[in-house]
Every structure is written in C-alpha cells, then in structure tokens.
Amino acid sequence: MRTLFIVLGIWLLINVLFVVVMIPPRKPRLSDWGTGSLVPAPVRTDDGPPEDDPPFSLRHMIIAIGLGAFFFTYAPLLGVYDTLRRWIHRIKKSQ
Numbered sequence: 001m002r003t004l005f006i007v008l009g010i011w012l013l014i015n016v017l018f019v020v021v022m023i024p025p026r027k028p029r030l031s032d033w034g035t036g037s038l039v040p041a042p043v044r045t046d047d048g049p050p051e052d053d054p055p056f057s058l059r060h061m062i063i064a065i066g067l068g069a070f071f072f073t074y075a076p077l078l079g080v081y082d083t084l085r086r087w088i089h090r091i092k093k094s095q
Helices: 002-022 058-094
Strands: none
Touching: 002 058
C-alpha cells in the first residue's frame, strides 16, 4: 500500500512540475479601475474575440488532456486497487 502511494505521489509531482514548466507566467495587468475590493469589471460591447486573449496553444491542450486522463482514470484505478487488495487478503487467509 505504501508503495502504491509513493508511486502515485511521484506521478502527481511529475504532473504538477510538468504544468509549472509548461505554462508561462502571467503578465501583470495594468488596472484602470483602482484597487478596491469591489472593483467593477469592464463591459465589452464588441462581438469579436478579445484582443488580450492568448492564442490557441498546443501545450495547453496537452496539459488539459493529461489532467483529464488523470481524473478520468483515478476512480477506476482505486477500484482495481481495492479488488486486488481483497483478492490478496483472501489468498493469504486461505493459506
């Protein structure tokens, strides 16, 4: 059990480091409105895409697919782990 947690922890750390390395840091925004806690959001009146929106990035797509695969396979892997643990426990009990 400890080995499984070590492997999953290492895998999670690798994924987090991958995301930290792949996503560039955000640029600070210049605020026109002030710095209060209830600052109004500017309303866009044009219908086109925003100019400050970053373009499509292949690395963001890769990260999204990787995180989706992790969260998609997390529950089934826990089910497999519980089944194997019960099976091994039953084998040890019968010996």
